[in-house]
Amino acid sequence: MTTTNFPGAMVEVSGLRKAYRRQVVLDGVDLRVPEATVFALLGPNGAGKTTTVQILSTLIRADAGTVRVAGHDVTAEPDRVRAAIGVTGQFSAVDALLTGAENLRLMTDLRHLGRVEGRRVVDDLLARFDLTEAAGKPVAAYSGGMKRRLDLAMTLVGRPRLIFLDEPTAGLDPRSRRAMWQIVRELVAEGATVFLTTQYLEEADHLADRVALLDGGRLVAEGSPAELKRLVPGGHVRLHFTDAAHLAAAAGLFPAAARHDDDLTLRVPGDGSVSGVRALLDRLDAAGVAVDSLSLHTPDLDDVFLALTGHPTEEKVTA
């Protein structure tokens, strides 16, 4: 039970490999997640995100590499790992024939919380996840968002130190997504460590202390969102015009800019500083070019992903 051999790290992975028959899913992954932080594993479909979570949460076995979770080796001491973690997978892990309250009760019983404490935890979680009214209804009658909230509530029973969230906001509407982000922030404020996977760069950007980009079973980059953004060249100023003549005139002024005739925009490379923008506008004014509107674009993780992998995140990767 010592924590000295992994100072502050909740997850330590080195040389992780996994293949299904001949299909290599993870090809030598190294990870380290410090305690009480949010770690986001970012990647397109098929990159190996879910497989990583399944191995780290003792659900499947790795082919090679060492995996220590909460200070314990997942192969040698799976039960110690299981006692420290909570997992919300991509697919709903609730019992559809039971009610919401019964599902939570099942978890408090399996975590051996005792009758009084169990009841208190169930009531707290129902209230926290806005499920008190639906507590007595069978889960089969819940909406997708309610099922997701119940799923996460069940994961939190017993206050796991490390919480795995596999694409926690996939398929949620924007409001539910923001509610989920708020919950993740609260969990970390309470001292938990969160390991999440996502396809949404915005999500990793908002939540994560550290982000790792997984592509084709390999990590292509790792760092804080700010560090990763520094990996790609600066942003641009996006100019929008009302007609093609002004667009053409502006394009003549800035040969380095990317011209998009279909939506009448011009992307001029620039760092977005006030002086830079002022100089840009002065040049346009001097040439008598009318700009309809402009927006500043600083590099986001989408740009990072594109720059590092050579394909955008939406693209499905087939190995």
Added chain:
Amino acid sequence: MSTLAHTVGDSATMLRRNLKHAVRYPSLTVMVIALPVIFLLLFVYVFGGTLGNGLGGVAGGRSAYADYVTPGILLLAMAGAAQGTAIAVAMDMTEGIVARFRTMSIARAAVLTGHVVGAVAQTLLGLAVVVGVALLVGFRPDAGPAQWLAAVGLLTLTAFAITWLSVALGMVPKSVESASNLPMPLLLLPFLGSGFVPTDSMPAWLGWFAEHQPFTPIMETLRGLLLAGQVDGGDAVAAVAWCAGISLLGYLWARRLYDRDPSR
């Protein structure tokens, strides 16, 4: 708490879950009870008059056949319940919640034990209904409390053995459809044994199989306990040995299947 206390506690939690399922999804239970009752009525009223005369006893006829066939129907009921158990387990294994259980620090056998205890209770309930209907249609057992107790004990043991086997069978295939087919051969065993006609009326090769398959000594022991007032010692030993063997095999197989890497 000790490991044993955890195992018992977790299994009880799982049992409560399975019993709630059985109450809220009763169609499987109803099917499992209805099937043997229909067969009982068919065999007593349609075939019973003729088959009863062929038994070679003094009385013959429908009432003699009701006595003869009831132990066979009880085993048929258990084979039907095995199919229900395999379906329930297969359905459960496709649920996300079982994946959640696998990532939790709970006694490894608890999920399976919950299924087994729940299914045995359900099976015994079904058997009680069958015996009740049998009494209404002419089954006249001649047994004291000790014999009844022994018969209930043997039925429980048999249900336990068949249930562990069917829990394993429910986990072999990935699909619920295939899981419902795997225990089918069990439904034939009462017919290919002494369940419906004496084995000496069969061709020699079939009679040999019927004599040596597990259901026959169990059915013969039940007949001995409930009707004849005396039990063939060899049959009783064989019945208990078969139950113990099948239980152990089913348990080990089921544990192995549950622990297998789901990615394989």
